[in-house]
Amino acid sequence: AQSVTQLDSQVPVFEEAPVELRCNYSSSVSVYLFWYVQYPNQGLQLLLKYLSGSTLVKGINGFEAEFNKSQTSFHLRKPSVHISDTAEYFCAVRANTGNQFYFGTGTSLTVIP
């Protein structure tokens, strides 16, 4: 089975500052990795995903993530955050065989004006 650990439950950051949301995973097989965002009172939206190839993945809204196999990490970054980025962010992993997703507990990003 797989598991996901999001190391920070809450991340406050000032507007226009950079941010990194950390995600580590464990798995005995090869995996696909994902970041989802949940805005207040809304469902989940896919930000980006890593399936194979380049370890640096670019997503929507200026976010990017880097897959580091040796450190089993998939940290999410944005060089300059906006107020509208305030949301809950979930890291998820799925084995490259099978359909079950495993979600982290989420990181609440609050952008301070």
Add this chain to the structure above:
Amino acid sequence: SAVISQKPSRDICQRGTSLTIQCQVDSQVTMMFWYRQQPGQSLTLIATANQGSEATYESGFVIDKFPISRPNLTFSTLTVSNMSPEDSSIYLCSVEASYGYTFGSGTRLTVV
């Protein structure tokens, strides 16, 4: 990618009653998934629903409490039965799309 319509978006229900949540997809999909997100927590998979067969439930979830229907390749329902305040959560359906999941907007359930 697939577009999912989920309803109701929210409801407040009395304990002991049941609520059926509907999920409609704009394309045919083999599997549909139902998740629960309890307050302040991450998502937990309840069950996987395949058309034409019984749903497969994850550990801790049973059919009597969360019966699921999957009458065709574009529609599924999840019923939360005999509700208690502990069932207050967001319930989401999802389908696979391009190796990721597409999620419905969720049903925010409050049991009083």
